């Protein structure tokens with residue numbers, strides 16, 4: 071790992087500041103400028119310009135706490151500036167090396183109550199961030215966060231409402247003023263000048279998740295409240311001293327390529343805390359899973375029980391034969407009959423854990439464990455060590471966790487999973503799992519905020535309306551546009567366990583419901599929706615009906631050297647290109663909404679002096695998600711960096727390309 075840093079530290083004191091009125095910090099390239107001032111009533115405020123044009127007008131900062139109103143009554147006592155330029159290496163990710171280049175300004179404030187509060191701004195070339203720091207105050211009871219974003223136009227925003235269960239909703243676009251509901255963080259803005267903004271938080275470890283709402287044209291913060299006996303209280307957070315809130319950040323970029331390339335969120339998280347990360351491995355997996363959602367199998371023991379020794383043996387051998395690194399099994403453990411007494415150490419009678427774990431070892435395939443808690447986080451926390459010892463003993467190095475319950479039961483009673491207590495629980499799970507060398511794929515999570523930099527065993531999370539909705543959703547399944555929106559919204563917050571790879575589109579369980587996609591679109595998802603634990607969700611027998619197309623899934627990696635958006639439009643289509651980590655082969659994936667389109671893909675990312683064999687998986691002439699999802703063609707041709715691929719994506723269609731240097 072190559073790291074270099076330059077830190078410059080300058081201190082100025084209040085007598086210097088008095089003459090300036092405001093403090094300004096610019097991005098390293100000088101294009102973005104964040105200004106800070108204390109208003110006449112002592113309220114901290116900030117504003118933002120880009121290339122001298124105002125983007126965010128003077129906006130409020132501060133917290134309202136039970137102990138003091140920390141939104142006014144402040145004096146500036148000093149400030150410090152630093153600049154940083156670090157390059158660090160990811161354990162896994164969309165790219166190996168990440169550059170963290172920013173300028174920082176720390177404002178030191180004293181409140182009339184005597185309390186100290188510092189605000190730290192960081193300005194990058196592609197956005198800015200800030201957080202509140204309480205260096206020595208007594209512990210605080212946070213009632214509200216006053217943070218505002220006073221954008222100067224009524225920008226259209228992509229969002230889901232803040233009470234969307236587990237974030238499993240369809241993202242919609244409307245001008246901020248027309249958004250009636252409070253919204254989940256993140257928000258993606260298609261700015262009225264044709265540029266883009268993305269608003270979210272980073273390093274959420276012991277605080278409630280932020281939500282956002284518009285009031286009189288101003289975007290304001292609403293922290294997820296604590297509940298008492300299931301009812302909303304006025305308290306949002308109990309913070310110990312010293313304390314720093316999560317970072318609030320805004321990406322400001324001119325195009326979607328720069329949006330998806332922004333690494334501000336990861337840069338704002340702490341460096342890796344796990345010393346030996348060699349056991350953390352990106353993997354593709356299949357699983358005993360889709361059968362349950364399609365109702366041809368059950369989680370609980372019975373005549374069509376999915377997780378039997380026999381079935382698992384079949385899946386493990388299939389994975390071995392097709393170079394898939396792991397197999398997930400849901401329903402292996404007792405408790406599925408009533409969802410209230412799950413055991414994480416006792417298998418059903420028809421599951422021989424010792425045998426399967428030996429078989430998996432001998433085949434070189436991993437078993438991915440499954441711990442559904444039914445939302446009972448408190449009971450799960452109480453047996454974490456026992457559960458992880460059991461999994462570790464059976465060579466299980468990754469566990470999918472689940473919290474199906476609108477309100478979860480934490481050690482603080484019934485709470486929202488994205489309230490402070492839920493956030494603490496998830497963090498405890500990640501840190502405990504790390505001690506047992508176990509990676510986590512968290513379903514029904516709190517929205518990711520980049521914690522995987524610090525804890526790279528937090529590999530994937532759901533927090534999305536995933537493929538499972540196409541099995542049983544009463545509304546007929548997600549529209550084809552859904553997966554063209556996610557890379558610019560949910561996936562900007564972190565890896566997503568969407569579970570791509572459906573190869574059979576008939577749905578006997580819910581005939582009106584289906585996957586709104588062609589088979590090629592399902593291949594494209596493996597590149598478009600990033601996850602280092604990437605599931606191929608369909609049944610082995612369905613894959614064997616299309617072994618030639620399945621070859622793309624066998625070959626596509628899930629850990630990358632470099633990634634880039636080739637082209638896209640939110641809600642219409644997207645095309646990504648990614649290079650295998652440590653390799654020179656490239657993979658391109660595209661997904662399309664309902665309108666068929668021709669696309670051009672310049673291959674300029676390839677090495678200039680090399681010829682590559684391109685294997686192109688594309689929609690056939692008759693392909694259409696509604697009438698003919700199975701129509702696909704596979705073609706091979708030689709290409710060079712100067713070539714451009716011209717391909718057509720059908721309605722709900724897609725494309726997938728493997729590029730191997732010759």
Ligand code: NOJ
Pocket residue numbers: 359400442472474513514532538
């Ligand atoms: C919801 C999860 O998202 C899904 O993947 C899982 O199969 C069920 N819960 C059961 O745990």
Ligand code: CA
Pocket residue numbers: 236238513514532
């Ligand atoms: Ca779910």
